[in-house]
Amino acid sequence: MLQRLYVDNYKCLVNFELPLENRSLLLGVNGVGKTAVFEIVSALRRILVDGVRITHEDAFPTSTLTRWQARDLQVFEYRALLDETVFDYRLEVEHDPSSQSARILLERLTCAGGPLFECRLGEVQLYRDDHSEGPKFKVDRSESTLGRVAAGDDNRLLTRFLEFVRGILVCGLEPTRFVTESLKESQVLERQGGNFVDWYRHHVLEHMQLTVQLGRVLKDVLDGFREIRLERVGTEARALMVGFAGSNEDYTLRFDELSDGQRALVVLYGLLHLTNGQGHVLFLDEPDNYVALAEIQPWLMELSDLALPQVVLCSHHPELIDYLGGDRGLLLVRETSGVVTVRRPDTVSLESGLKLSDSVARGWER
Amino acid sequence: MCEDTQHEAFARRFLKGMGWTLRDFRVEKAPQGRGSGEQYVRERFPRELSGFRTRPGRVVLIAMIDGDNRGVAGRLQDFDDACRGQGVPVRGAEENVLLLAPTWKIETWLAYLDGEDVDESRPDYPRLAREGECQRHVEVLARMCRDRALRAPAPPALVAACGEYERLRRLS
Numbered sequence: 001m002l003q004r005l006y007v008d009n010y011k012c013l014v015n016f017e018l019p020l021e022n023r024s025l026l027l028g029v030n031g032v033g034k035t036a037v038f039e040i041v042s043a044l045r046r047i048l049v050d051g052v053r054i055t056h057e058d059a060f061p062t063s064t065l066t067r068w069q070a071r072d073l074q075v076f077e078y079r080a081l082l083d084e085t086v087f088d089y090r091l092e093v094e095h096d097p098s099s100q101s102a103r104i105l106l107e108r109l110t111c112a113g114g115p116l117f118e119c120r121l122g123e124v125q126l127y128r129d130d131h132s133e134g135p136k137f138k139v140d141r142s143e144s145t146l147g148r149v150a151a152g153d154d155n156r157l158l159t160r161f162l163e164f165v166r167g168i169l170v171c172g173l174e175p176t177r178f179v180t181e182s183l184k185e186s187q188v189l190e191r192q193g194g195n196f197v198d199w200y201r202h203h204v205l206e207h208m209q210l211t212v213q214l215g216r217v218l219k220d221v222l223d224g225f226r227e228i229r230l231e232r233v234g235t236e237a238r239a240l241m242v243g244f245a246g247s248n249e250d251y252t253l254r255f256d257e258l259s260d261g262q263r264a265l266v267v268l269y270g271l272l273h274l275t276n277g278q279g280h281v282l283f284l285d286e287p288d289n290y291v292a293l294a295e296i297q298p299w300l301m302e303l304s305d306l307a308l309p310q311v312v313l314c315s316h317h318p319e320l321i322d323y324l325g326g327d328r329g330l331l332l333v334r335e336t337s338g339v340v341t342v343r344r345p346d347t348v349s350l351e352s353g354l355k356l357s358d359s360v361a362r363g364w365e366r
Numbered sequence: 367m368c369e370d371t372q373h374e375a376f377a378r379r380f381l382k383g384m385g386w387t388l389r390d391f392r393v394e395k396a397p398q399g400r401g402s403g404e405q406y407v408r409e410r411f412p413r414e415l416s417g418f419r420t421r422p423g424r425v426v427l428i429a430m431i432d433g434d435n436r437g438v439a440g441r442l443q444d445f446d447d448a449c450r451g452q453g454v455p456v457r458g459a460e461e462n463v464l465l466l467a468p469t470w471k472i473e474t475w476l477a478y479l480d481g482e483d484v485d486e487s488r489p490d491y492p493r494l495a496r497e498g499e500c501q502r503h504v505e506v507l508a509r510m511c512r513d514r515a516l517r518a519p520a521p522p523a524l525v526a527a528c529g530e531y532e533r534l535r536r537l538s
Contacts, residue, residue: 022496217388220387220388220389221388221389294389295389297391297392297393298388298389298391301378301388301391301393302388304375304497304498305379305382305498322397323393323395325397326371326395326397326398327371354397355397356397356398
């Protein structure tokens with residue numbers, strides 16, 4: 001579980017600390033940095049797992065420096081609790097605004113306080129699981145080296161951390177981007193969910209029981225739902241088809257023949273059930289988009305009940321605010337200094353009869 | 367309707383175990399805040415009861431609040447008083463309205479379902495670390511419910527709650 005994210009000098013986030021629980025809902029007015037949090041989590045995954053360069057547009061280009069500061073150093077930290085052990089990851093990025101270039105100043109991973117990896121000014125020092133020194137070498141400072149360390153018998157802890165980062169899914173679903181036909185399977189769901197069918201195909205091959213469970217749940221979610229399946233439409237191509245029971249006879253629709261809302265529901269429940277028990281951490285930006293009012297709370301209940309290690313949501317929707325905000329809400333607030341801080345939403349007076357969403361709508365939660 | 371997330375997790379998981387499905391539920395939970403969640407539910411109950419009566423035969427209304435020092439009888443009286451105070455007729459004998467009041471609080475039931483002999487006048491049974499951990503308690507209760515036999519000595523508020531659930535079975 002990701003316990004803490006620390007950010008300094010990224011867009012509106014300066015010396016920003018975000019504590020996280022197994023279920024968290026980020027709240028706050030527009031422009032306070034909620035989406036920036038999701039961008040950073042996604043960028044760290046891209047750097048560590050996909051190996052993108054630090055200045056890649058999906059990572060930390062110089063344009064992401066906080067504009068009202070003259071400092072050129074960005075800092076990002078994770079604290080993760082994995083198998084009862086605390087892992088701390090720190091990444092320092094040094095920018096040169098004049099050339100729009102950036103280099104890694106420091107990248108470090110520790111476990112229970114002991115070193116596992118350190119790269120300072122391009123000098124890498126590897127450590128074994130018992131924290132004894134391993135190989136030392138020089139590297140290119142424009143990309144993460146930690147993510148390139150090969151798994152071995154003496155670096156299982158480092159590998160465990162990388163597996164954890166690989167399991168982080170960051171999504172803001174955009175049903176109009178969902179592609180119905182898949183040419184190949186994919187282990188990774190794209191940020192907007194565009195390759196959901198590729199991802200579903202991967203699960204059909206690797207985790208069939210999860211797709212069966214998804215089909216069971218969708219019977220409770222979509223009226224008349226009968227089945228979801230892949231149909232061969234070419235040598236390699238498979239189309240996602242959804243079967244319904246009609247009043248006279250059954251019928252089947254291609255995924256792109258469903259409404260945006262129905263497709264969003266399929267993917268939202270897919271996110272819960274295809275990741276269930278797989279150790280994933282989900283970051284979902286505004287999951288309520290496109291979904292009918294009455295469909296939101298059932299999905300939140302399912303999210304509450306399943307054995308997902310961690311889910312972080314961001315939303316302005318009253319349904320999410322009232323269902324999760326009281327217990328799990330984290331309010332991002334921009335202080336008069338410009339710095340964004342995190343606190344629990346101010347509690348409302350219950351005698352007033354107002355819900356938290358009523359309070360938020362009036363700006364009284366701050 | 368319930369006063370906190372532990373109430374919701376317990377009641378909803380129990381009903382799921384009894385065959386209710388995801389979209390059968392609508393939860394109105396008291397917000398976290400200054401003051402009493404119990405009071406929030408109680409004062410909102412007449413409005414929900416009025417709404418419930420516009421959908422005859424299609425909806426079940428369940429309200430759950432801690433009994434605290436009022437106990438089940440006191441809480442039933444509180445619900446009736448809230449209705450009278452807002453000019454709403456009180457719950458009728460033939461209405462699918464269930465009123466549950468774990469006493470002193472829901473944790474008393476959790477301790478009982480963990481095998482303890484409990485005392486309803488004790489307010490200090492421990493909370494669960496996570497609300498979802500009540501799944502094991504719900505499963506124990508579901509077994510007892512199917513057998514129609516609570517382990518003796520059962521806390522009177524739970525006996526009353528089972529009576530309320532029987533009311534649902536009788537009326538449906």
